[in-house]
Amino acid sequence: MxxxxxxxxxxxxxxxxxxxxxxxxxxxxxxxxxxxxxxxxxxxxxxxxxxxxxxxxxxxxxxxxxxxxxxxxxxxxxxxxxxxxxxxxxxxxxxxxxxxxxxxxxxxxxxxxxxxxxxxxxxxxxxxxxxxxxxxxxxxxxxxxxxxxxxxxxxxxxxxxxxxxxxxxxxxxxxxxxxxxxxxxxxxxxxxxxxxxxxxxxxxxxxxIEGQEDSIDQINQVAYIVSDDKKGPFLRYLINHHEVQQVLIFASSVHTADAVVNKLRKNNFDAKAIHSKKSQGARKEALYLFKSGKLRILVATDLMGRGIDINQLPFVINYELPRSPKDYIHRIGRTGRAGSIGEAISLVSPDELHHFRVIEKKMGKQVEMIDSERVK
Missing domain, CATH: 3.40.50.300 (P-loop containing nucleotide triphosphate hydrolases)
Incomplete structure (x- = not known):
């Protein structure tokens, strides 16, 4: 039509x-x-x-x-x-x-x-x-x-x-x-x-319209088992290893989002956070820079992530898992749009393993699970 x-x-x-x-x-x-x-x-x-x-x-x-x-x-x-x-x-x-x-x-x-x-x-x-x-x-x-x-x-x-x-x-x-x-x-x-x-x-x-946004067939998913204290270094390793040029990272709280950005910036990664505690000007600037390709890494909470729609976003990383399977699908659905292949990576701590199995069951897909200690 x-x-x-x-x-x-x-x-x-x-x-x-x-x-x-x-x-x-x-x-x-x-x-x-x-x-x-x-x-x-x-x-x-x-x-x-x-x-x-x-x-x-x-x-x-x-x-x-x-x-x-x-x-x-x-x-x-x-x-x-x-x-x-x-x-x-x-x-x-x-x-x-x-x-x-x-x-x-x-x-x-x-x-x-x-x-x-x-x-x-x-x-x-x-x-x-x-x-x-x-x-x-x-x-x-x-x-x-x-x-x-x-x-x-x-x-x-x-x-x-x-x-x-x-x-x-x-x-x-x-x-x-x-x-x-x-x-x-x-x-x-x-x-x-x-x-x-x-x-x-x-x-x-x-x-x-049933399930249009939640189609995740164009998304390659992988999960890494990594302890909470090693998530920061492993995140930086993944960004370098995959030569990621643009990535949206999800954190479950304002505090974690800011902490992740601070660590990334200290290690010379171009990153900004977007969440409810940021001023309107700061949020608008971060979104503009990210959507226009001038910002490499954006770290968002779930509420702010709803406003991020980019047709060719190559990577999404779950630094922490969301509370519900629906939120997980919504997060990874930021990539793999407009016919492009997307990559979704989840960092899963041992305490989150059971919750991730629930997400897999609700999603109807089994995700490849890799021990981060065997990667490097």
């Missing part, structure tokens, strides 16, 4: 071509025509399945015909759980709107930075991408008005609810007009998602 069959305008088709988007993903094939027709949509699909473009493209097209609103009123509200996702969604809107005949102004607002510049920037905004807490602060300051919202998008709704934003989301929804389009996107169809979808959506088109 081609994007030309989905009802998109020539301007958007040209931008897609310029950005080397050749064929729509499964969720885009179904969601784009429905959103163009202003139907409510519930999309269940994993990260990497093309969910963001599935709503950005049709909403941009609909905005070409939308009435001009009074200042500080916005047409589209996109609620997201993290500042990283807010920045990513904003960039997708800006990229695809670059060639449109009717300009569309998109703004991302989130906490952790001064609210005053965001208040000033709200003038003339068509699409507001916001984390719930910061949006409520802006509403309390009368910096934005939601009474004329035409479309509400809840992106990564499962994560938003898991992070405890339900009360804030409910308050925001109560301020919106009843007559609007609703789009709810989630990686899972949990009980919380079922509950909010029953309240929020009106006769929605339900799109469920």
């Amino acid at each position: 081609s994007f030309t069959t989905l009802g998109l305008s020539p301007d958007l088709l040209k931008v897609l071509s310029d950005q080397n988007f050749t064929a729509p993903t499964l969720i885009q094939q179904t969601a784009i025509p429905a959103i163009l027709n202003k139907k409510d949509v519930l999309g269940i699909a994993k990260t990497g399945s093309g969910k963001t473009a599935s709503y950005v493209l049709p909403l941009l097209m609909n905005l070409q015909k939308a009435p001009k609103l009074k200042n500080r009123h916005v047409n589209v509200l996109v609620l997201v759980p993290t500042r990283e996702l807010a920045g990513q969604v904003k960039e997708v809107f800006r990229t695809f709107s670059s060639g449109l005949s009717v300009p569309v102004k998109t703004l991302a607002v989130f906490g952790g930075i001064s609210i005053n510049p965001q208040m000033t920037a709200l003038q003339g905004v068509n699409v507001l991408v916001a984390t719930p807490g910061r949006l409520l602060e802006l509403l309390d300051s009368n910096a934005v008005n939601l009474s004329l919202i035409e479309t509400l998008v809840l992106d990564e709704a499962d994560k938003m609810l898991n992070l405890g934003f339900k009360e804030e989301v409910d308050k925001i929804i109560s301020l919106l007009p009843q007559n609007r389009q609703n789009i709810l996107l989630s990686a899972t169809l949990s009980a919380d998602i079922r509950s909010i979808h029953q309240i929020l959506l009106h006769d929605p088109l339900v799109i469920k």
Whole structure:
């Protein structure tokens, strides 16, 4: 199937071509025509399945015909759980709107930075991408008005609810007009998602894409048994031995992520950490440097790892195992994308062996296990 069959305008088709988007993903094939027709949509699909473009493209097209609103009123509200996702969604809107005949102004607002510049920037905004807490602060300051919202998008709704934003989301929804389009996107169809979808959506088109992101057939996996005190030196050995030019390393805590980076830098490896304790500026810089290939090693926690999507990332290393098999699959799924072969390496301490066997069982794959003492 081609994007030309989905009802998109020539301007958007040209931008897609310029950005080397050749064929729509499964969720885009179904969601784009429905959103163009202003139907409510519930999309269940994993990260990497093309969910963001599935709503950005049709909403941009609909905005070409939308009435001009009074200042500080916005047409589209996109609620997201993290500042990283807010920045990513904003960039997708800006990229695809670059060639449109009717300009569309998109703004991302989130906490952790001064609210005053965001208040000033709200003038003339068509699409507001916001984390719930910061949006409520802006509403309390009368910096934005939601009474004329035409479309509400809840992106990564499962994560938003898991992070405890339900009360804030409910308050925001109560301020919106009843007559609007609703789009709810989630990686899972949990009980919380079922509950909010029953309240929020009106006769929605339900799109469920099974297992798209979690396909790990393109990933070569290997695990090394190594004691905790030797993980640092062995990690550095692996990076040198495999001549790794770019690698995403996962740690299970902020403390460990910082410790790993400090050791790497002391041994002349170019590395940065990304986690919730870093400032917005530091996180944005680290992501930019890594995605643009200017940073060799990025060490991330699970929450921050969700925002890292690189088509040709060659290596992922689990310095520590995650709590759940699903998180393990999500981690290694950062590599082996867009038809490329990926390499996933796990450093497993003797205490983690049983947990790793559980991961293998849930994954349905047996991973080659090597004693690190026999490698060098």
